[in-house]
Amino acid sequence: MHGLETLTRLNREPFVVDDNPLNHLVRDADGNSVPGHPLRDHPRILRLRAVISGMGLNGFFKSHLYDSLYRYADQIVARPAYLYGEGPDNLEALQQVSLGDLWERSLMRYSRLGKG
Amino acid sequence: MNRRQFLQSLAALGYGISLPAGALADAPEAAIEQAWETAVGNPYTFYVDSKGVISFSNDQLWARPRAELLGLFPVTSTGDLFDLADEVGAFKSILAEEHARDRARDPAIAADWRSWLMAAREDTVTGLIRRANAWLEEIAAPADWRLAHLKGYTDRGQALVFFRDEFGFNDLLGIAILADGDPGSAFVGARLQTGLDEANLRAVANRLPIHFALWRC
Numbered sequence: 001m002h003g004l005e006t007l008t009r010l011n012r013e014p015f016v017v018d019d020n021p022l023n024h025l026v027r028d029a030d031g032n033s034v035p036g037h038p039l040r041d042h043p044r045i046l047r048l049r050a051v052i053s054g055m056g057l058n059g060f061f062k063s064h065l066y067d068s069l070y071r072y073a074d075q076i077v078a079r080p081a082y083l084y085g086e087g088p089d090n091l092e093a094l095q096q097v098s099l100g101d102l103w104e105r106s107l108m109r110y111s112r113l114g115k116g
Numbered sequence: 117m118n119r120r121q122f123l124q125s126l127a128a129l130g131y132g133i134s135l136p137a138g139a140l141a142d143a144p145e146a147a148i149e150q151a152w153e154t155a156v157g158n159p160y161t162f163y164v165d166s167k168g169v170i171s172f173s174n175d176q177l178w179a180r181p182r183a184e185l186l187g188l189f190p191v192t193s194t195g196d197l198f199d200l201a202d203e204v205g206a207f208k209s210i211l212a213e214e215h216a217r218d219r220a221r222d223p224a225i226a227a228d229w230r231s232w233l234m235a236a237r238e239d240t241v242t243g244l245i246r247r248a249n250a251w252l253e254e255i256a257a258p259a260d261w262r263l264a265h266l267k268g269y270t271d272r273g274q275a276l277v278f279f280r281d282e283f284g285f286n287d288l289l290g291i292a293i294l295a296d297g298d299p300g301s302a303f304v305g306a307r308l309q310t311g312l313d314e315a316n317l318r319a320v321a322n323r324l325p326i327h328f329a330l331w332r333c
Binding site: 034035036037040049053054057058059060061062063064066067070071105 | 172173175177178179180183184185186187188189190203255264267268269270271274278
C-alpha cells in the first residue's frame with residue numbers, strides 16, 4: 001500500500017503545463033478550467049490508453065472507454081496484477097465496468113419516462 | 117407514463133423497488149403501483165452544475181486529447197484524412213486552409229480540396245497525416261467539448277440526449293434543451309432553469325422518481 005501511495009504521489013506531478021495555453025481550458029458551461037488527470041501518465045493508464053487508441057471501435061464507445069479510464073483510474077492502478085487465467089486483466093475490467101455504466105444509462109434512456 | 121418500463125430500469129439499477137426486474141414485466145397493475153411508490157421514495161439522481169446544466173454523473177471532468185474525447189482514430193492514410201474531415205468539421209477547415217495555401221502557390225491545382233487531396237503528392241499527404249495526428253493529440257478545446265456534448269459522448273451529453281429525446285416532463289420541471297450547435301452559444305446541454313429545490317419539489321408533487329442534486333457538491 002505504501003508503494004502504491006508513493007507511486008500515486010509521484011504521478012500527481014501535474015499533467016497541466018502552465019505555460020501551454022491549450023491547458024488553460026474553459027469548460028463550456030461554467031467557465032471552470034479543466035485539469036489533466038493526475039494518473040494520466042501512470043504506466044498502467046498509459047498502457048491502456050495506447051491499447052484503446054488502436055481498438056477498432058466506434059467513436060462513442062471509444063470515447064466512453066477513455067472516460068471510464070479516468071473515472072476509475074485510481075482503482076485500476078490499485079488492482080492486483082493477475083497472472084494469465086487468474087483474473088481479468090485491466091483492459092477486460094475496464095470494458096466490463098464501461099459496459100455496465102452504459103447499460104445503466106441506456107436503461108434510463110429507454111425507460112422513456114413520460115413517453116412510453 | 118410507462119411506469120412499468122421505468123420501474124424495470126430502476127430495478128436493474130438496484131434502486132430497491134419492491135419487485136425484481138423480471139417480475140415487473142408480468143406484474144399486475146396494483147403491484148406496479150406499489151413498486152412505483154417505492155421508486156418515488158428512492159428516486160434516480162441527476163447532477164446539476166452552477167449554471168443549471170444537468171449531468172448523469174457527479175464526476176470530475178479531466179482534460180483529454182481531442183482523439184480521446186471524440187473517440188477518433190490515428191490517421192495513417194489519405195482515406196483516414198477524408199474520414200476525419202467528414203467526422204469533425206474543424207479538421208475539414210484545416211484541410212481547406214492547406215488546400216487554399218497550396219493553391220495560392222500553384223493556381224493549376226484542383227479548385228476543391230477533395231480533388232486536391234486525392235491527387236496530392238506523397239510528401240504532401242505525409243505532411244497532412246503528420247499534422248492530423250498532431251491535431252488529434254492536442255488537448256481538447258471548448259469547441260471539442262461542445263461537440264462531444266452534442267454527440268452524447270459525455271455525462272452531460274448523455275443527459276442532454278435523455279432529456280431531449282425521452283423525458284416527458286421538461287416543461288413541468290423547467291428544463292430547457294440547449295443543443296442547437298450554435299458555435300456562439302455559451303454551452304449545450306439540458307438546463308434546469310427552475311433551481312434545484314423548486315425542481316425537486318415539483319418532482320415530488322408530481323410523483324416522479326427523479327431527483328436533482330448539486331454537481332461536485
